[in-house]
């Protein structure tokens with residue numbers, strides 16, 4: 001399973017082609033749209049999220065509600081494009097027209113791809129960089145993840161994501177999976193403990209008032225993953241490694257951890273390794289889940305617990321020093337329409353990115369042309385954990 005996304009932030013559309021989804025999988029576009037809406041929500045987001053409501057159009061690979069096994073193409077139309085037709089259209093325009101539009105960007109924003117992207121591709125209008133480096137692309141990645149989640153749900157593999165920290169305000173208790181399930185999406189900051197939600201909103205408001213932004217930590221929990229997905233043999237097939245790559249590739253994500261993660265540095269080994277137990281019904285299981293569902297780069301049957309840290313949004317109302325690429329003069333970095341905190345939305349992005357990496361690994365492990373073939377193989381794999 002693989003995918004390619006295309007599209008600029010203010011271009012006509014985002015497009016994604018997904019290859020390798022087994023045939024006969026029932027796809028309801030509303031399930032994909034639900035994830036899209038979730039990504040757009042959350043306290044602290046800017047005006048664009050109010051202007052646009054992302055909806056998916058499926059233009060290939062699905063017929064009468066079922067996948068064909070051929071590449072699936074999903075399209076998200078950018079409603080805002082009507083206002084950007086001249087600036088972002090494919091047709092050539094004169095320099096004069098460009099000047100009239102006054103949209104040429106020569107002032108790179110710190111913390112964005114603007115300056116280095118401009119150097120790398122020799123662009124003199126930094127809009128050529130920011131249109132693609134924008135987190136708008138994460139909408140396409142959520143669409144892919146939504147398809148992956150539909151596939152994995154058929155295998156009884158389910159995803160839950162939550163916010164653990166925003167700007168130092170924490171909801172980092174270790175909840176059992178039932179508590180997470182019961183309290184998911186209860187508030188607009190996506191925390192389990194409702195009493196923390198207002199403190200987080202206050203923190204976001206305070207940052208906004210100060211012209212600043214804040215980041216945080218998000219967590220994805222995956223339930224029902226069969227044992228043995230991944231590899232202890234090959235570095236590039238280790239599932240934790242692949243998930244880590246996927247997570248850190250999300251815009252603004254600066255770190256990833258599994259289970260106790262960085263706390264492992266201070267805990268003794270006896271509080272980090274999970275003891276092996278057995279019962280006839282569920283087979284082998286662990287007495288705890290400090291390692292977040294992984295041993296030796298493979299899933300061990302316990303819930304996968306992944307955390308990711310997002311830096312504060314780089315576009316600030318409180319401007320930072322930068323240098324104009326034409327005049328080489330210093331300036332205070334300009335403000336584009338921007339979020340003050342996108343951590344709740346980022347938790348949705350991460351959940352879907354993890355879903356894609358897991359679906360990809362599952363389909364490599366159990367090559368399947370159609371969904372029933374895949375289900376049979378997963379069932380057999382679950383039996384191994386009991387009969388071994």
Ligand SMILES: Cc1cc2nc3c(=O)[nH]c(=O)nc-3n(C[C@H](O)[C@H](O)[C@H](O)COP(=O)(O)O)c2cc1C
Pocket residue numbers: 046111112113133134135138250251252253311313314315337338339342345346349
């Ligand atoms: C869901 C989401 C929304 C984001 N919204 C914004 C935004 O409104 N303004 C902004 O400057 N950066 C935003 N970012 C972060 C930037 O896209 C990102 O920091 C930038 O592309 C540079 O990439 P890097 O931080 O990975 O180096 C957002 C990121 C995510 C995941």
